[in-house]
Amino acid sequence: MALLQISEPGQTPAPHERRLAVGIDLGTTNSLVASMRHGAPETLPDEQGHHLLPSVVRYQASGNVTVGADALAAAHDDPLNTIASVKRFMGRGIEDVKRLGKSMPYRFAAGDSNVPRIETVGGAVSAVEVSAEILRVLKHRAEATFAGEVRDAVITVPAYFDEAQRQATKDAARIAGLNVMRLLSEPTAAAVAYGLDQSPEGVYAIYDLGGGTFDISILRLHKGVFEVLATGGNSALGGDDMDHAIAEWMMREARVPDDADHKTLRRLLRDARAAKEALSANDGVRVVVDLPNQGAWEATLDRMQLHALIDPLIEQTIAPCRRALRDAGVRREQVDGVVLVGGATRIPRVRDKIAEFFGREPLSDIDPDKVVAIGAAIQADVLAGNRRGEEMLLLDVIPLSLGIEIMGGMVEKIIPRNTTIPAAKAQDFTTYKDGQTALLAHVVQGEREMVSDCRSLARFELRGIPPMAAGAARIRVSFQVDADGLLNVSAREQTTGVESQVTVKPSYGLTDQEIEQMLRDSFTHAHEDEAARSLREVQVDADRLIEAVQGAVAADARLLDEKERAEIEVATNALRVARNGTDVQGIRQAISVLEVATREFAQRRMDASVRKALSGHRVDEFDTSA
């Protein structure tokens, strides 16, 4: 039989061609996009040369949406329609948002969705949509830089983000037209940027205090493998809280009434932040508060006073550090290095406290604002397949235990915190009534014993259980956490083998229908043609599959017999023909035909790869166990 000729000129990228992929740091205060340029990871500037994009979005009555510095500049004149620090609201319910947002001026609309919306003159918007606006600007910035379409991205999230917060981030990317190759923990991204894997085996602590989130991760590095041993933090603690503490002090001292208008509050916050930043370089700073009817109040804020205001907040970061060390089974003196990440670690007091706790001077040579985006860009480059041979591997963990609700409102843990992901656990359930065909499972995340003290993630409704006597059915529910830390649930009745349908009702997340609606809205808003975008997306999927199959056949043709090879060839050609047409459904169908044709092949390749890894170990072990 002749060799298969399944590649046509000009249809697949040449092997040396780099795939475009970006790393995005979607921050509370600022966001950045970075990518490989001229052989090194770099953050990308906008047309004015600014790398940091303030994470601020302004909605206007005209339907105009502004993002970044212009929106930030308008924040104090138009506080209700200018959304800042939206990351704090990601994956949160209306009650959380009211609590978190008490010092923010926004009006929240509950509606019938689980997801709170902020009312603006441009309409009510969810945190996911606001974040999507920020992502879209960064996507366009990268596209302008490279003069080409950018779809693939690695987006960073705080290590301590729970499942709902991660899902919300991924939803925002989808609405912005980005394909998330991986959600990467911010501290892990920083470790990658520092190239810590290049050093001999060691244990590192990454202390990441951003605008609104705090993370601590303990990593073990071993020749290109980053193994997260434990992580901890507080997803609602950051530099913003320091600004608030200073602003509240100014209000007390200047006797500003608590019910001052939004503009005054905004200005106070802005001045508080400026004072905090100035105190990093100076011992004292003049602060002025202008009051409409009382004249101006003026005072000096010195470092002593600043420390009194922010020490309680810094102290709140120490307990998670202790716990993470204990979870990692590492003593403080065993830590080989400490890395500082996040704008708030510029504050000398924070540095001193961390140096004191770990008993060593922390590393901070890379700009703490950029380090996360740079690490994300490196990981994006690896995932895009641009770095054969020098591949690193990141092994991350889930930050909070996953559990299910059992009798009496108690939680049974199914996957404990700091378990390496991907991870799965199967749990058997049974029916309590004769002929029962449905079952409800409530999944929560957290460390406490009572459901009411944990975060509710979702309710999974299992339907299609074959009717049997009470207690006779054995329904095995599988909880799978993927490499992004996202949960999937599937269920099967064991005695009959019948697969149940699982319907997910996220507690604080968007339903699929809501995301579809937002996608449609985003098309209208961007004057984009929905059909054209769907077609383009499915074509990209088709191309990716064709390329993957071609590569696999070229590498491992020996694992196929002639009949199988012919079948794959036919299916590949059919997909290629379909892909050049405009029938989205037809392309999807051709994709699934090719996937079926390659199913056995994919499994054989994976098995062969595992065998190969083990057959090589005798040579490597001298080296790796040294």
Added chain:
Amino acid sequence: MLGPASHKNYFELFELPIGFAIDTMVLGARYRELARRVHPDRFAHASDQERRLAMQWTTLLNEAFQTLQDPIRRGQYLLSLSGVATLDDTDTQMDPDFLMEQMELREQLEAARSDTAWRERLAALSAETRQRMQSKTQEFQQALEQGEPGRARATNAIREMQFLAKMEREIGELEEELE
């Protein structure tokens, strides 16, 4: 059959001899080597099918590694391979002497809480717990090597090890709380 399920047990997966004494350095090296091959990050551009397989493989690999890495979980796993389920505590019949010892340890833990020299007391308690764990581990290993006749003793030893591990954890938690 193909796929992750085709590997009958975790020891075979890492090509390690079945037994309690393992070289954890070798285990770690083989885990990392396998993870490099099958991790979903290696398949970011592959078909959905291959990505699913990669996730299943890595899930198995993580579970197998974590099980073998931890002495108690490794012991439980070895017992489960011989048909003993140690995880359900339905027929917990502990040795009364051991239970007495546990109560004493617990009383010492509580007493340390209100002692000004809590640091020293917790350190001593921790050392004692670790020493007991060591001798229990030895007892477990000897019982396991006897095969069928030692099974009941091995099962008991592993349960007692679980108690001691819980004790160690609580000492750490109290230390953190008092710090």
